Amino acid sequence: MSKKTFLGMRPCTWVFVxxxxxxxxxxxxxxxxxxxxxxxxxxxxxxxxKGHLVGAYFMGLGGLRGLWRWPVSVWLIIPGSLITTxxxxxx
Amino acid sequence: MTQAVDxxxxxxxxxxxxxxxxxxxxxxAELSVFAAFFGAYAFTRMNNVALFNEFQLHLDREAALIxxxxxxxxxxFVVRAVAAIKDGHHLICxxxxxxxxxxxxxxxxxxxxxxxxxxxxxxxxxxxxxxxFYLSLTVFHFMHxxxxxxxxxxxxIKAKKGGYNAxxxxxxxxxxxxxxxVDLVWLILFPLVYxxx
Numbered sequence: 001m002s003k004k005t006f007l008g009m010r011p012c013t014w015v016f017v018x019x020x021x022x023x024x025x026x027x028x029x030x031x032x033x034x035x036x037x038x039x040x041x042x043x044x045x046x047x048x049x050k051g052h053l054v055g056a057y058f059m060g061l062g063g064l065r066g067l068w069r070w071p072v073s074v075w076l077i078i079p080g081s082l083i084t085t086x087x088x089x090x091x
Numbered sequence: 092m093t094q095a096v097d098x099x100x101x102x103x104x105x106x107x108x109x110x111x112x113x114x115x116x117x118x119x120a121e122l123s124v125f126a127a128f129f130g131a132y133a134f135t136r137m138n139n140v141a142l143f144n145e146f147q148l149h150l151d152r153e154a155a156l157i158x159x160x161x162x163x164x165x166x167x168f169v170v171r172a173v174a175a176i177k178d179g180h181h182l183i184c185x186x187x188x189x190x191x192x193x194x195x196x197x198x199x200x201x202x203x204x205x206x207x208x209x210x211x212x213x214x215x216x217x218x219x220x221x222x223x224f225y226l227s228l229t230v231f232h233f234m235h236x237x238x239x240x241x242x243x244x245x246x247x248i249k250a251k252k253g254g255y256n257a258x259x260x261x262x263x264x265x266x267x268x269x270x271x272x273v274d275l276v277w278l279i280l281f282p283l284v285y286x287x288x
């Protein structure tokens with residue numbers, strides 16, 4: 001984990017704050033019972049971003065070179081594509 | 092000779108993920124299973140949209156929010172534990188891991204509360220397709236949280252005894268990687284099952 005700080009906080013702390021913020025956005029959408037393809041894909045997009053942040057910054061894959069940089073990102077694409085396809089076909 | 096060693100280090104540093112490589116094979120296998128589960132949920136929902144939308148509203152989103160925050164926080168604590176051991180602070184590392192386990196415990200308690208509510212209403216795997224998926228997915232994930240906490244406990248105990256240091260801490264990174272995987276899966280599960288409609 002990098003010890004460089006931005007505004008006095010480590011990168012992992014910024015990522016933590018971002019993850020919490022995005023979680024509240026998802027929760028708000030759920031509480032408003034917003035539905036439809038656009039909203040569903042927006043929520044899924046938020047989940048993909050959160051997953052990428054966990055893989056890159058928490059798991060430490062973001063700083064790697066070579067193939068091991070990508071497994072989490074590739075994994076996110078697989079369920080992401082399946083879910084997107086299913087929600088589009090469900091319209 | 093030194094130049095040759097430096098060249099080797101340059102080629103190997105930051106090429107492999109943190110922790111034991113074997114845990115990453117295990118993590119990828121686990122993620123594949125969950126990806127299949129998520130796909131099955133989404134494609135089954137495709138033919139049962141009204142049913143899934145109706146019963147999704149019966150779930151406790153506030154409990155899911157608390158659980159999501161608990162897992163994100165625990166993952167953050169684990170990151171701090173890894174940073175601490177890299178700095179050679181084995182006791183601080185152990186404390187961060189215990190804090191992470193505390194947040195894991197919060198997740199388990201809240202989830203048990205949810206299950207108690209559902210089971211109290213007579214809901215089980217046979218109630219309908221939505222609950223079959225909801226219970227299967229979340230219980231499967233629940234088992235992974237328990238497994239992750241056992242791993243974190245083992246690592247925390249060894250760290251407290253000084254079993255890891257700034258140069259040898261593969262075990263801490265291995266446990267951390269598994270725990271982050273548990274968090275990662277929930278970050279997809281939460282919106283898919285509780286929010287997307």
